[in-house]
Amino acid sequence: MEFHYHPSDEIRGMESDSLNGKKLVLGVTGSVAIYKAVDLARELIKRSADVYVVMSKDATKLVDPQLFEWATGNKVFTEFSGEVGHVVLSRTCDGMVIAPATANTIAKLAIGVADTSVSLTALNFIGLRKPLVIAPAMHLAMYRAPQISEAISKLRSYGVMILEPQEDDVRAKFPEVDDIALAVEVAVLRGTDLRGVRVLVTAGPTREFLDPVRFLTNASSGRMGIAIAKEAYFRGADVTLIHGPIDRTLIPKYVRSLNVTTTTEMLNAVVNELKNKH
Known part of the structure; x- marks a missing residue:
């Protein structure tokens, strides 16, 4: 007998069915805010999305990929080789969110460096003009560095949605999980149809x-x-x-x-x- 049940099925659709039938990639990088990415994955599932996690090597040093497999019920991708998983994900999924996104990842995406599984996948989404949402999390001084500001402006010009972090005296903190989930939902379903309004x-x-x-x-x-x-x-x-x-x-x-x-x-x-x- 073959079973297809996973604990994540218990929360699917609890919030809404707005993302029913949508496949989303959650890119996770090596920020200490990584633990909140688990909550984000679950929140997207509560909105009925199927979530596939891609982790950078630095991210796997902070959190075991098995935690995200438990959270989503899907295989976690940590590196790609001949199977070109990054191409498959970008072509078959409806959107991607990188949360948390480090300064290193943001800078790399702005200049097209694809040396991690997350940046490799994200560049494919940008190239296909598919929705990409980025939630920065880093020290405030890094977030305000002119190089990062320039990178953010460049990515926005490519159509990437970059969320504003929560700022305190020293940190640019992970945005509220509900806000990220709403931003992803909007990007995938409605886009920026109110721009200029x-x-x-x-x-x-x-x-x-x-x-x-x-x-x-x-x-x-x-x-x-x-x-x-x-x-x-x-x-x-x-x-x-x-x-x-x-x-x-x-x-x-x-x-x-x-x-x-x-x-x-x-x-x-x-x-x-x-x-x-x-």
């Missing part, structure tokens, strides 16, 4: 004060507006988000945002944006 989104409640202590408001969390802003951003739009008093940790740093409190402030902010930019 300006989008204004309002989100959250406002407050009308009865006195210095009491006010009238509603229970809006702002999540719907934030979701719309993210979707529009990843589809290439120039997005402005005007929001009331909400949990600021929900607001994506890569989207321009304006904070208001009262209904009058919301109205004035919207009118001002429409007059000046939209």
Whole structure:
């Protein structure tokens, strides 16, 4: 009797069926943020995608490939030879995401160096004009180095979607897993069809004060507006988000945002944006 069950089947489609029937390559490089790539693989499976992992040699020194095989249920590729697996993957899969992507990998892709399994596969995707999403993770000084900035600009000119990392004082950290998964979904299914479009989104409640202590408001969390802003951003739009008093940790740093409190402030902010930019 032949069995085809794998534990990853238990989570398939738990989030949505948006990527049902889509085959995705997850490229993993030698960053300490590599452990989050497992969560990304699982998140893509929750959206019904089939995920195939390609690891650089440096990545295999940090995490055993068997972990990604367990996470996805598919063979993990660490090197290619006569079987030209990189060609097969690029031709049969719908898109690729490199997460985490080191400064070394980004620089190599910009000048066409294909000396790792990940860069080799990614160059094939670029050559075939297929969606490629890159999620950088490195020290902040490296991310801001002019060579990396130039490499990122060059890759974007090739149609590569490069996500903004989360920055603190010293690190350019792995973007939120949900944001990467959404960016991949958008790149594969919708592309940058809103490029050149300006989008204004309002989100959250406002407050009308009865006195210095009491006010009238509603229970809006702002999540719907934030979701719309993210979707529009990843589809290439120039997005402005005007929001009331909400949990600021929900607001994506890569989207321009304006904070208001009262209904009058919301109205004035919207009118001002429409007059000046939209």
